[in-house]
Amino acid sequence: MTIVIPDTDPALLADLAAASRILAKRGVVDAFGHVSLRHPENPELYLMPKSQAPALATPGDIITYDLDSEPLNAGSRGSFIERFIHGEIYKLRPDINSIVHSHSPSVIPFGLTRTPMVGTFHTAAFLASGAPVFDIREKFGQTDMLVCDCAKGIALAETLADKHIALMRAHGSVACGKTLQLSVFRAVFTEVSARIQTAALLLSSGEPLDALEEEEGRLADAVNDAGSLRAWNLWRTEITMETGW
Amino acid sequence: MTIVIPDTDPALLADLAAASRILAKRGVVDAFGHVSLRHPENPELYLMPKSQAPALATPGDIITYDLDSEPLNAGSRGSFIERFIHGEIYKLRPDINSIVHSHSPSVIPFGLTRTPMVGTFHTAAFLASGAPVFDIREKFGQTDMLVCDCAKGIALAETLADKHIALMRAHGSVACGKTLQLSVFRAVFTEVSARIQTAALLLSSGEPLDALEEEEGRLADAVNDAGSLRAWNLWRTEITMETGW
Amino acid sequence: MTIVIPDTDPALLADLAAASRILAKRGVVDAFGHVSLRHPENPELYLMPKSQAPALATPGDIITYDLDSEPLNAGSRGSFIERFIHGEIYKLRPDINSIVHSHSPSVIPFGLTRTPMVGTFHTAAFLASGAPVFDIREKFGQTDMLVCDCAKGIALAETLADKHIALMRAHGSVACGKTLQLSVFRAVFTEVSARIQTAALLLSSGEPLDALEEEEGRLADAVNDAGSLRAWNLWRTEITMETGW
Amino acid sequence: MTIVIPDTDPALLADLAAASRILAKRGVVDAFGHVSLRHPENPELYLMPKSQAPALATPGDIITYDLDSEPLNAGSRGSFIERFIHGEIYKLRPDINSIVHSHSPSVIPFGLTRTPMVGTFHTAAFLASGAPVFDIREKFGQTDMLVCDCAKGIALAETLADKHIALMRAHGSVACGKTLQLSVFRAVFTEVSARIQTAALLLSSGEPLDALEEEEGRLADAVNDAGSLRAWNLWRTEITMETGW
Numbered sequence: 001m002t003i004v005i006p007d008t009d010p011a012l013l014a015d016l017a018a019a020s021r022i023l024a025k026r027g028v029v030d031a032f033g034h035v036s037l038r039h040p041e042n043p044e045l046y047l048m049p050k051s052q053a054p055a056l057a058t059p060g061d062i063i064t065y066d067l068d069s070e071p072l073n074a075g076s077r078g079s080f081i082e083r084f085i086h087g088e089i090y091k092l093r094p095d096i097n098s099i100v101h102s103h104s105p106s107v108i109p110f111g112l113t114r115t116p117m118v119g120t121f122h123t124a125a126f127l128a129s130g131a132p133v134f135d136i137r138e139k140f141g142q143t144d145m146l147v148c149d150c151a152k153g154i155a156l157a158e159t160l161a162d163k164h165i166a167l168m169r170a171h172g173s174v175a176c177g178k179t180l181q182l183s184v185f186r187a188v189f190t191e192v193s194a195r196i197q198t199a200a201l202l203l204s205s206g207e208p209l210d211a212l213e214e215e216e217g218r219l220a221d222a223v224n225d226a227g228s229l230r231a232w233n234l235w236r237t238e239i240t241m242e243t244g245w
Numbered sequence: 246m247t248i249v250i251p252d253t254d255p256a257l258l259a260d261l262a263a264a265s266r267i268l269a270k271r272g273v274v275d276a277f278g279h280v281s282l283r284h285p286e287n288p289e290l291y292l293m294p295k296s297q298a299p300a301l302a303t304p305g306d307i308i309t310y311d312l313d314s315e316p317l318n319a320g321s322r323g324s325f326i327e328r329f330i331h332g333e334i335y336k337l338r339p340d341i342n343s344i345v346h347s348h349s350p351s352v353i354p355f356g357l358t359r360t361p362m363v364g365t366f367h368t369a370a371f372l373a374s375g376a377p378v379f380d381i382r383e384k385f386g387q388t389d390m391l392v393c394d395c396a397k398g399i400a401l402a403e404t405l406a407d408k409h410i411a412l413m414r415a416h417g418s419v420a421c422g423k424t425l426q427l428s429v430f431r432a433v434f435t436e437v438s439a440r441i442q443t444a445a446l447l448l449s450s451g452e453p454l455d456a457l458e459e460e461e462g463r464l465a466d467a468v469n470d471a472g473s474l475r476a477w478n479l480w481r482t483e484i485t486m487e488t489g490w
Numbered sequence: 491m492t493i494v495i496p497d498t499d500p501a502l503l504a505d506l507a508a509a510s511r512i513l514a515k516r517g518v519v520d521a522f523g524h525v526s527l528r529h530p531e532n533p534e535l536y537l538m539p540k541s542q543a544p545a546l547a548t549p550g551d552i553i554t555y556d557l558d559s560e561p562l563n564a565g566s567r568g569s570f571i572e573r574f575i576h577g578e579i580y581k582l583r584p585d586i587n588s589i590v591h592s593h594s595p596s597v598i599p600f601g602l603t604r605t606p607m608v609g610t611f612h613t614a615a616f617l618a619s620g621a622p623v624f625d626i627r628e629k630f631g632q633t634d635m636l637v638c639d640c641a642k643g644i645a646l647a648e649t650l651a652d653k654h655i656a657l658m659r660a661h662g663s664v665a666c667g668k669t670l671q672l673s674v675f676r677a678v679f680t681e682v683s684a685r686i687q688t689a690a691l692l693l694s695s696g697e698p699l700d701a702l703e704e705e706e707g708r709l710a711d712a713v714n715d716a717g718s719l720r721a722w723n724l725w726r727t728e729i730t731m732e733t734g735w
Numbered sequence: 736m737t738i739v740i741p742d743t744d745p746a747l748l749a750d751l752a753a754a755s756r757i758l759a760k761r762g763v764v765d766a767f768g769h770v771s772l773r774h775p776e777n778p779e780l781y782l783m784p785k786s787q788a789p790a791l792a793t794p795g796d797i798i799t800y801d802l803d804s805e806p807l808n809a810g811s812r813g814s815f816i817e818r819f820i821h822g823e824i825y826k827l828r829p830d831i832n833s834i835v836h837s838h839s840p841s842v843i844p845f846g847l848t849r850t851p852m853v854g855t856f857h858t859a860a861f862l863a864s865g866a867p868v869f870d871i872r873e874k875f876g877q878t879d880m881l882v883c884d885c886a887k888g889i890a891l892a893e894t895l896a897d898k899h900i901a902l903m904r905a906h907g908s909v910a911c912g913k914t915l916q917l918s919v920f921r922a923v924f925t926e927v928s929a930r931i932q933t934a935a936l937l938l939s940s941g942e943p944l945d946a947l948e949e950e951e952g953r954l955a956d957a958v959n960d961a962g963s964l965r966a967w968n969l970w971r972t973e974i975t976m977e978t979g980w
Contacts, residue, residue, distance in 0.1 A: 030927075031966035032858065053969035081958075105927060108856050109935035112944045121353050121415050122390035123277065135945070144954035145857035145947070170856050170947050192275075192350060198934050199443050200354035205451075206940075209357045210380070212390070212415050219389035223326075231276035234298035366598050366660050367635035368522065437520075437595060444688050445599035450696075454602045455625070457635070457660050464634035468571075476521035479543035611843050611905050612880035613767065682765075682840060689933050690844035695941075699847045700870070702880070702905050709879035713816075721766035724788035 005064050005072055006041035013047070013059040018239040019184050020049055020057035023100060025238065028187050029054045033102040033172070035187075036086040037180050039064065046090055050077035059245060067091050068150060081148050085174060088153030089160060096176045098183035103172035106194035111167040117193070119212035120200065124193035125224060126164040126186050128217020134159040135169040145171050164221075165190055177228075184235070185228035250309050250317055251286035261292055262302040263484040264429050268345065269300035270483065273432050278347040278417070280432075281331040282425050284309065291335055295322035304490060312336050313395060326393050330419060333398030334405060341421045343428035348417035351439035356412040362438070364457035365445065369438035370469060371409040371431050373462020379404040380414040390416050409466075410435055422473075429480070430473035495554050495562055496531035503549040506537055508729040509674050513590060514545035515728065518677050523592040523662070525677075526576040527670050529554065536580055540567035549735060557581050558640060571638050575664060578643030579650060586666045588673035593662035596684035601657040607680075607687065609702035614683035615714060616654040616676050618707020624649040625659040635661050654711075655680055667718075674725070675718035740799050740807055741776035748794040751782055753974040754919050758835060759790035760973065763922050768837040768907070770922075771821040772915050774799065781825055785812035794980060802826050803885060816883050820909060823888030824895060831911045833918035838907035841929035846902040852928070854947035855935065859928035860959060861899040861921050863952020869894040870904040880906050899956075900925055912963075919970070920963035 016037050023029045031053040039045035046065050049057040063079065064072045069087035071079050086099050110117050111133050119128030134156050136143055147153050147168075160166040160174065164186055167173045175190055177183035200209050212220065239245075261282050268274045276298040284290035291310050294302040308324065309317045314332035316324050331344050355362050356378050364373030379401045381388055392398050392413075405411040405419065409431055412418045420435055422428035445454050457465065506527050513519045521543040529535035536555050539547040553569065554562045559577035561569050576589050600607050601623050609618030624646045626633055637643050637658075650656040650664065654676055657663045665680055667673035690699050702710065751772050758764045766788040774780035784796040798814060799807045804822035806814045821834050845852050846868050854863030869891045871878055882888050882903075895901040895909065899921055902908045910925055912918035935944050947955065974980075 031969050032962065051965070053965055055969055056972065103856055103858060105931050106934065108931045109938050112855060112931075112935045112946055113938040113940075114942065115938040115940075119415070120357060121348055121417065123348060125390075137948075137951075142948065142950040142954065144958050145860075145951060146955075146958065169945055170854070170951070172856065196350050196353045196357075198937060199351065200357045202443060202447055202937060203354050203358040203360040205358075205360075207359065210414050211357055213382075213387065215387040216382075216390060216415070219387065220391075223389050223391065227277065230296070230298055234276050234300055237301065364660070365602060366593055366662065368593060370635075441595050441598045441602075444596065445602045447688060447692060448599050448603040448605040450603075450605075452604065455659050456602055458627075458632065460632040461627075461635060461660070464632065465636075468634050468636065472522065475541070475543055479521050479545055482546065609905070610847060611838055611907065613838060615880075686840050686843045686847075689841065690847045692933060692937060693844050693848040693850040695850075697849065700904055701847055703872075703877065705877040706872075706880060706905070709877065710881075713879050713881065717767065720786070720788055724766050724790055727791065 003045070003066060003072060005045070006039065008039070008047065010059065012037070012040065013062045014245050015180060015236070016047055016062055017049060017057040017059045018236055019180055020054035021239050022184055022235040023102065023187060024055035026188050026235070028100070028104045028191050029102045033100070034080050035100045035184065036098065038090055038097040043094070045072070046086055048080065048083060048086060050074070051080045069153070082146055084150050084153030085147045085156060088150060088157040089174070089176060092157040093176070095178060097178050098176070098180040100175045100183050100187035101172065102187055104187070104191040106191050106198065107167065107173050109198065110194060111169045111171065111173070115201070117165070117167070118197060118209060119217045120193045120196040122212070122220035123224065123227065124189045125212055125217045125220035127190065127193055128212040128214050130163055131165040131167055132159050132161065132163060133167045133169055179228070181228040181232040182225065185224065185231050248290070248311060248317060250290070251284065253284070253292065255304065257282070257285065258292070258304040258307045259490050260425060260481070261307055262294060262304045263481055264425055265294055265299035265302035266484050267429055267480040268347065268432060271433050271480070273345070273349045273436050274299045274347045278345070279325050280345045280429065281343065283335055283342040288339070290317070291331055293325065293328060293331060295319070296325045314398070326391055329395050329398030330392045330401060333395060333402040334419065334421060337402040338421065340423060342423050343421070343425040345420045345428045345432035346417065347432055349432070349436040351436050351443065352412065352418050354443065355439060356414045356416065356418070360446070362410070362412070363442060363454060364462045365438045365441040367457070367465035368469065368472065369434045370457055370462045370465035372435065372438055373457040373459055375408055376410040376412055377404050377406065377408060378412045378414055424473070426473040426477040427470065430469065430476050493535070493556060493562060495535070496529065498529070498537065500549065502527070502530065503537070503552045504735050505670060505726070506552055507539060507547040507549045508726055509670055510539055510544035510547035511729050512674055512725040513592065513677060516678050516725070518590070518592045518594045518681050519544045520593070523590070524570050525590045525674065526588065528580055528587040533584070535562070536576055538570065538573060538576060540564070541570045559643070572636055574640050574643030575637045575646060578640060578647040579664070579666060582647040583666065585668055587668050588666070588670040590665045590673045590677035591662065592677055594677070594681040596681050596688060597657065597663050599688065600684060601659045601661065601663070605691070607657070607684065608699060609707045610683045610686040610690065612702070612710035613714065613717065614679045615702055615707045615710035617680065617683055618702040618704055620653055621655040621657055622649050622651065622653060623657045623659055669718070671718040671722040672715065675714065675721050738780070738801060738807060740780070741774065743774070743776070743782065745794065747772070747775065748782070748797045749980050750915060750971070751797055752784060752792040752794045753971055754915055755784055755789035755792035756974050757919055757970040758837065758922060761923050761970070763835070763837045763839045763926050764789045765838070768835070769815050770835045770919065771833065773825055773832040778829070780807070781821055783815065783818060783821060785809070786815045804888070816881055819885050819888030820882045820891060823885060823892040824909070824911060827892040828911070830913055832913050833911070833915040835910045835918045835922035836907065837922055839922070839926040841926050841933065842902065842908050844933065845929060846904045846906065846908070850936070852900070852902070853932060853944060854952045855928045855931040857947070857955035858959065858962065859924045860947055860952040860955035862925065862928055863947040863949055863956070865898055866900040866902055867894050867896065867898060868902045868904055914963070916963040916967040917960065920959065920966050
């Protein structure tokens with residue numbers, strides 16, 4: 001069976017490359033991590049830059065993948081080993097159209113301990129419904145920690161279930177959204193909220209935090225659809241000023 | 246009844262837009278937050294940039310509002326949802342002529358716990374009289390956390406009462422002053438002092454901090470009137486070097 | 491009695507202005523703080539920039555003071571209120587030729603608690619002999635916290651005694667050295683060491699830190715005479731690249 | 736006996752100077768610290784920049800040393816006092832071809848306490864096999880803390896034994912690798928992992944961290960051979976954009 005790769009709006013490719021650079025600029029990714037977008041013309045495909053440090057991404061680096069994470073037009077360009085994270089979540093969650101995978105440093109501690117992440121403020125409201133922790137040991141034993149095939153991607157997607165964020169023990173996290181803007185926004189504010197929660201726990205002397213309640217989180221996260229566009233407008237502008245695209 | 250919008254000194258509009266950028270540059274605001282100025286010609290009006298990331302504000306973005314936070318000359322420009330914070334504080338507190346609302350990250354933990362903010366050093370002396378916490382749940386139950394109408398603005402203003410700073414649970418804070426320079430100064434040093442207090446609590450092993458006493462705070466804060474001008478001179482210069490205005 | 495102000499090497503004035511900017515660039519000072527130099531031609535005088543944010547200092551801003559901190563050639567230029575810190579330490583400590591006063595944020599917590607600063611590594615070896623805390627309340631009761639006259643300067647100098655660093659409760663600190671390079675170096679590494687010690691205390695579960703012993707500190711600090719020149723060479727170069735002087 | 740100094744590929748000299756600047760840019764070194772490379776043509780020699788702040792290194796600054804850390808072609812260029820760290824590790828560990836010595840601030844606390852470093856995520860997998868602490872007091876009593884001769888270098892190398900990282904009490908650390916890219920990568924992620932572990936310990940309420948197990952560490956570190964090249968590609972590019980080489 002041959003898959004026809006639909007044409008892609010060049011502005012969208014530029015936005016996806018810009019998203020990689022935004023995440024690098026905001027300290028969410030360093031030399032590692034990736035952001036993808038479900039193909040707007042065919043939900044059985046997704047777009048992601050080639051394997052390299054996200055800060056170097058350009059519009060010409062975007063590869064199209066099927067949902068088994070097979071590259072369809074890579075040519076000589078390499079693919080991220082952990083692309084299966086993206087394909088398997090897109091399969092399980094038709095409501096999700098963009099995914100960020102990162103090792104953002106303030107988030108990792110929450111995957112190393114039993115302290116659950118909470119929504120520390122309305123901008124991080126998407127955390128109020130919980131952020132489950134994926135421990136690759138449970139199904140796969142001793143590994144190199146990488147989500148390097150479909151089976152591991154499926155296990156991660158099943159841990160994510162119906163949430164927006166999943167943590168990965170001793171590894172990092174994934175942030176999901178129905179738009180590119182929203183997944184980037186959530187990846188940034190997961191990192192910010194983790195930093196806030198860590199400080200709050202230092203102040204709390206063991207008492208529970210007055211964080212967002214679940215219903216507050218649901219109501220506040222609805223506003224973030226617009227909020228993510230305001231943030232994107234700033235962050236995207238910064239990339240254009242640096243790159244010209 | 247028609248309100249005549251008085252002319253505004255263009256230098257003042259530039260200063261207000263610059264204040265937005267100063268707050269972004271100092272890490273007090275990111276894609277969100279806003280700073281306003283009571284109109285110098287008519288105390289029943291206030292000035293605030295249009296709804297956008299503060300780092301992008303320009304002198305042409307300033308809208309005039311009445312104290313019910315109705316925009317008087319917005320044209321096609323959008324208004325911040327939470328502008329009611331500003332209008333209602335201006336109504337209740339004739340001594341306040343400028344307000345900053347932010348989600349500055351080191352401050353949020355103090356709204357999530359029972360640890361009161363203190364004045365950790367003379368530059369943050371305005372905190373020595375206390376920083377009350379506004380919990381929107383108390384009057385309004387489960388909400389999206391936003392101060393999106395006059396009633397919520399009034400409740401926040403009543404929590405602020407006669408203080409310079411109010412924290413907002415799971416949201417952020419407001420910093421007020423009799424001048425633009427002073428509200429910006431207080432927003433910046435509320436963030437700095439929060440960071441200092443968090444570290445001090447880590448060192449204190451549960452003993453009370455040797456922070457500013459209330460009278461020390463009152464005396465030291467009087468000096469900050471001049472101090473805020475020295476800081477402004479630096480911060481405003483940086484914006485001029487970047488923008489040309 | 492007329493004091494003849496000796497000529498000053500223009501390169502020295504540039505170095506002192508650069509020291510102000512170095513401290514700003516390294517996060518030791520923000521809009522406040524100052525660095526001075528005993529006059530190389532007359533030990534009864536000292537040099538310090540005019541009152542302004544240190545990041546703005548230029549060689550033309552340097553004022554000459556006598557040791558009572560009276561400005562001798564200020565003209566229309568303003569003087570720092572707290573210049574008495576400098577004059578009184580120079581009087582009491584003939585071995586000190588340069589002083590930095592700052593509110594560097596990681597250091598302030600050590601003036602708010604009973605936790606003494608230690609030398610966390612050899613570059614901060616000057617802390618191994620101790621950093622006493624000056625509490626202005628003890629002699630002067632409720633004040634605006636500022637060292638704004640000779641009496642308060644004397645009290646601070648007496649607390650400093652024979653040390654390199656003194657902390658000031660709810661205010662900041664002073665760092666001293668026999669050269670400009672050494673006082674700047676010590677101000678920078680007091681901040682760095684405070685940050686390291688804070689993290690170490692978090693790890694230590696209440697056990698004492700394996701910090702520098704006093705004799706290790708004495709031996710290691712001797713090496714910092716050369717070390718401060720290596721750091722200066724880097725930091726001074728950065729200022730020249732920005733300012734041309 | 737005369738040692739013939741083999742020719743060195745100019746691209747390699749540029750890479751070694753760039754490595755110094757990369758470490759400075761990433762906050763691993765400040766005015767101090769050094770990175771060396773075993774000579775690719777003669778394993779009994781190593782290459783290291785002259786004594787200066789690493790951020791200033793240029794390809795023309797590289798000196799060749801024998802394994803007793805005698806400079807062979809220094810001319811008027813000064814040598815780092817602590818070069819014996821490098822020579823003695825190269826002697827004891829033929830598998831190591833590059834070494835970074837730094838005082839990176841988040842790592843020092845682990846040398847001041849009994850808390851062992853762990854591998855907090857797969858990128859820091861090289862820490863999962865442990866990071867022993869070298870206490871110079873044990874063999875040498877009260878010193879200036881510097882590894883300033885062969886005997887001290889040997890003692891440090893023996894503490895390192897077969898690990899990738901050794902901490903130095905009240906001083907800093909060394910990070911080793913079989914390539915320049917890998918030693919730089921390990922120095923950077925030792926600092927990042929230290930910061931993550933410190934936050935995780937704050938969250939953990941005394942329970943052990945769910946860090947990498949030793950076998951996970953071994954498997955994940957194998958992947959870092961490729962990972963270090965991806966990071967290098969980004970970091971090296973940044974230096975070329977700044978320096979032209």
